[in-house]
Amino acid sequence: METNLLSLFVKSIFVDNMIFAYFLGMCSYLAVSKNVKTSLGLGIAVTFVLVVTVPVNFYLNQYLQANDLGFLSFILFIAVIAGIVQLVEMVVERFSPSLYASLGIFLPLIAVNCAIMGASLFMQQRVSTDITSAGAATVYGLGSGIGWLLAIVGLAAIREKMQFSDVPAPLKGLGITFITVGLMALAFMSFSGLKI
Amino acid sequence: MSQLFSKKNKEVFSNPLSLNNPITVQVLGICSALAVTAKLEPAIVMGLSVTVITAFSNVIISLLRKTIPNRIRIIVQLVVVAALVTIVSEILKAFAYDVSVQLSVYVGLIITNCILMGRLEAFAMQNAPWESFLDGLGNGLGYAKILFIIAFFREILGSGSIFNYNFVDALHLQEYGYLNNGLMILPPMALVVCGCIIWYQRSRNKDLQEK
Numbered sequence: 217m218e219t220n221l222l223s224l225f226v227k228s229i230f231v232d233n234m235i236f237a238y239f240l241g242m243c244s245y246l247a248v249s250k251n252v253k254t255s256l257g258l259g260i261a262v263t264f265v266l267v268v269t270v271p272v273n274f275y276l277n278q279y280l281q282a283n284d285l286g287f288l289s290f291i292l293f294i295a296v297i298a299g300i301v302q303l304v305e306m307v308v309e310r311f312s313p314s315l316y317a318s319l320g321i322f323l324p325l326i327a328v329n330c331a332i333m334g335a336s337l338f339m340q341q342r343v344s345t346d347i348t349s350a351g352a353a354t355v356y357g358l359g360s361g362i363g364w365l366l367a368i369v370g371l372a373a374i375r376e377k378m379q380f381s382d383v384p385a386p387l388k389g390l391g392i393t394f395i396t397v398g399l400m401a402l403a404f405m406s407f408s409g410l411k412i
Numbered sequence: 413m414s415q416l417f418s419k420k421n422k423e424v425f426s427n428p429l430s431l432n433n434p435i436t437v438q439v440l441g442i443c444s445a446l447a448v449t450a451k452l453e454p455a456i457v458m459g460l461s462v463t464v465i466t467a468f469s470n471v472i473i474s475l476l477r478k479t480i481p482n483r484i485r486i487i488v489q490l491v492v493v494a495a496l497v498t499i500v501s502e503i504l505k506a507f508a509y510d511v512s513v514q515l516s517v518y519v520g521l522i523i524t525n526c527i528l529m530g531r532l533e534a535f536a537m538q539n540a541p542w543e544s545f546l547d548g549l550g551n552g553l554g555y556a557k558i559l560f561i562i563a564f565f566r567e568i569l570g571s572g573s574i575f576n577y578n579f580v581d582a583l584h585l586q587e588y589g590y591l592n593n594g595l596m597i598l599p600p601m602a603l604v605v606c607g608c609i610i611w612y613q614r615s616r617n618k619d620l621q622e623k
Contacts, residue, residue, distance in 0.1 A: 290494050294494050298490060329524065386621055
């Protein structure tokens, strides 16, 4: 059982990377990745929200499937996510006002980050295969968050250095970022046969 | 009738198709645009679904805009969008099951598609229903257009087929030494193709270039 959880953890960071394999969370990813420090803060916030929402949605999903209410899962998942993000916002504001100020608008925007909803939907799909317990769901959430954090910090580091490169005008900014992320995704594909 | 299609309304509809395109200019809705474009059929179904959902959720929120309290407006928007997505998802499962399996979680992810939330906040909350409908329709079609272009190149170069009609096999192109570019079906190329589309659009349109 322990090797299964470790394998799930490593797989969800590298093989099923939220950005490079499934393109989830791209909007805030592209908007925030100009600066390594803010990217780190956002990555940690996303990881924290994932670790809390995926197990809660796991239990919710079990209840819905048992009562044949599967079609309500979209509405209830997003409601849970919005509620938990609101809670996280209040906790961060109370215990760390400086972090709250530096994250600004991006903290409430985590509620509509596709990576959070996507992790819950993937968990729902994989309930019968590898995510069979709340522990596995937590590990999956943690791994997905860390994978997202690695991706955003990596891209921010590259973009900071690229400010001094001679990029052609039509490619500057968004265009070259897309191509860079594509090359990073290509590199991450090398993990695809990974087995622990 | 001329009021309905006045010059301003025509602009509201046509701007997102090219100048203010949701994907390449506003940078919204990237996630699903890259994930479902390996083949043309799911890309078109996804484009149409997003168009329908954006247009109707814009109308509904625009009708409700004066009555929503400010503190809970994100939650109200999410509930309206989630309800519409649930309806579209059930329709897809009933009438186009194979495509809905290919689209898997990305149909559900339309709820968090930034185009929807972005247009609801930026347009529907401040404008009348008909204009919001045109705006939703325009943004959805602009999104569908980019999806179509990306899927077109990826399917032709990656699987040698169009709409699942495999013309490489039909014309026996393998005998001339032509092989499909398998990399095109994989995630990295979606990003690179999208980058090239942005490159092309910005080289034709100098004011979109960043300093």
